[in-house]
Amino acid sequence: MINQLSWKVGGQQGEGIESTGEIFCIALNRLGYYLYGYRHFSSRIKGGHTNNKIRVSTKETRAISDDLDILVAFDQETIDVNYHEMHDGSIIIADAKFKPVKPDDTEASLYVVPFTEIATDLGTSLMKNMVAIGATCAILGMEISVFSEVVEEIFGRKGEEIVKKNMDAIAAGYDYMKDELGEQLGAMKLEEADGQKRLFMIGNDAIALGAIAGGCRFMAAYPITPASEIMEYLIKKLPVLGGTVIQTEDEIAAATMAIGANYGGVRALTASAGPGLSLKMEAIGLAGITETPIVIVDTQRGGPSTGLPTKQEQSDLMAMIYGTHGEIPKIVMAPSTVEEAFYDTAEAFNLAEEYQCPVIVLSDLQLSLGKQTVQPLDYSKVEIRRGKLVDYDIPDTEGHAYFKRYEVTADGVSPRVIPGMKNGVHHVTGVEHDETGKPSESPLNRKAQMDKRMRKIENIRFNTPVYKNVPHAESDLLIVGFNSTRGAIEEAIERLEADGIKVNHAQIRLIHPFPTDEVLPLVQTAKKVVVIENNATGQLANILKMNVGHVNKISSILKYDGNPFLPHEIHTQCKELF
Incomplete structure (x- = not known):
């Protein structure tokens, strides 16, 4: 028996590769195994090699494994691209449809299984991924019944006949592989898992859920890999909570809309990747000088320009700290696990309001899109702190003087009001201004306001920096x-x-x-x-x-x-x- 397994499925994009890995993972996660998945995919809708590498373990894991135990191949390219990860004892299960050839320089065993033919005989070639899951079950010595619940959930809305056909496909794949393996049936049987229920999610889902828990009720964004899932998640969830998501015409509009929402007192978010953050930079500077809270998520990917939009990189670091023209206070956070992504995003909204500055939650493609087992989240750890947001009646002043929205204070944070508050009238402008927001080019005022803003982040309170x-x-x-x-x-x-x-x-x-x-x-x-x-x-x-x-x-x-x-x-x- 083994305590961990590395499994990969590969083929052409659009062949159901992602769903194959998803069904496999969900079932094993529910048995109590820890999983870590990383998907290699092309920046196109259909076509191009894609694969999903899954690590299954009886203990917590947060990385892709070095090697590969089982490779499920729907085309020859999958074998050619991935066989070098395999070792003596590894198994390749390949669809007979493309007449697979095993490279000479690998000691992995090749089993040719008619995935497509079996699926077609059962009603549709689309079920070839279910046949592959059944074949995998034979290698693992796993009962196919563990997939019943997942198949029912995914295909139940299509009717019982479709559910049955998919389970029949799994059974057919199991039976075929069982005969092929002979005495090697269950050759990679996994040790029993602890059976505990845990979450299974990508980092982007955790970021979106953290935003909701942190009180976010508005998101403005433009779709971009690898950040789009944050918007897609919130599109489904925010309206239920009285919130709104707007897909804007571009990244500039997304950032300025989020600034406007925050200025109006609503906790708001925008999210993008490197190219989108470049477009947001002027708006981030506006948030800095107007001291408007805003939370921005940057999911790093390969650059520059369009670069490698579906590949891992961590090259936005300097841009996130120094990208804006001029100097503003800014907080840049970088969670290192999916759990941290949830808690840090929720906390980002507190920091944004307490210090009245942009807060950037920095992720990367591997963290944002890698799907993994996550311990149950503790919502009692999330709190809402709104800083110096005025919740008292502002007294009348003689001559109806403007409210000192940018009052020079010892800690650099000024009292903040929501528009419409009685006696809270003040100017808001992107040029340098005095304590009431009126434009000012006075050297003394400039220094006072710059010093005030920069004092904010001298003593940031963050639980685990x-x-x-x-x-x-x-x-x-x-x-x-x-x-x-x-x-x-x-x-x-x-x-x-x-x-x-x-x-x-x-x-x-x-x-x-x-x-x-x-x-x-x-x-x-x-x-x-x-x-x-x-x-x-x-x-x-x-x-x-x-x-x-x-x-x-x-x-x-x-x-x-x-x-x-x-x-x-x-x-x-x-x-x-x-």
Whole structure:
């Protein structure tokens, strides 16, 4: 028996590859297994190779596995592109329709199964993915009944006959593979899972759910990979709660609409990827100078320009901190797990209102679209804090003086009013202004207002600015990362520790303002520091150097080919440092 399995299904986009993986995962998740899935897909609606790699384990996992145990292939390209991940003992199940050929340089076993033919005999070739699931069940020695509930949920609305046909397809695939395997039936039988019920979701769903829990009731956005699922989720959920989602004509409109909603007192969100954030930058500057709260989600992808829109990258870091013209207070958060994506997004709305500035929730494609098992969310941890939003009667003033919306205060945060409040009248403008919002070019006023705004983020209160795993008072190596690299780093650390290398780990969750006080002691007590990131220029490493020094001991491990890090890559390259 095995305690973890790596399974991949591949074919041409539009062949039902995603649904195959989805059905497989949901069933195993309900048995209590931990799952982590990553989908490789092309930036087109139909055609082009796509695959979905699923890791199944009896313990929590947050990374793609190094190798591959089972490959389900609907075309020859799937074998050619993915066989190099396989090992002695791996199994390829391929559709007989395309006359599969196994490369000479692999020791994996090839089983040819007539997926399409079996499905067609049962009524439609579309059910070939169900036949493939049945064949997989035979290898795992798994009862096909575990899929009954999922099939009923997915196809029940189409009638009992369709449900039965899909279960018949699974059974047919099982029976065919059973005969092919002979004594190898159940060769990769999984250890029994704990049976506990857990969520199974992508990071974008967690971000959207966190926004709802955090009081968001308006979203303005324009569709873009890999952020669109946030809008799609909220389109379904917000109207039920009295909220609204508007698909705008472009990213500029999305940002300014969200600013307007926040100015009116409604917690509002906009979300996009790198190209969209570039268009939003002027509006983000407007939010900064008008001190209007706004939460912006950036799901990083391969750039520049259109770049690699469906591939992993972490190259927006500097742009999110320094992208706006001029200088404004800004908070940039970077959750590293799906759970953190939920809690951090909810907290982002509190920070935006408390500090009256833009808050960017930074994700990446692997975190946003990787589907995985998630522990039950604790809604009692979510609170609503609205900062200095005036909830009292503003007293009359002689001469009907304007309200000091931008009053210079010790902490840099001024009282904020919702439009229409009696005696709360003030100017709002994108040019420099005095305490009442009236335009002013006075050098003294300019300095006072700039200093006031920048004071806001000197003492940001954020519960866990750095996720730390620090078992050693002094370490041979400190590994630093952000966003989705955490899972691969954690597995690499286990291997490095087994090699006798003492390793500490810091995953940065608050990118700006940088948590120097949290990170500096870890750097000081490490012989070497390595930063893991998916970009070509070492952006996080440079930010680390700017804020903590110790430049000579900091190095980078970079990957920017569009693929996420694998644990063995980090392990191997870190070991080379010693």
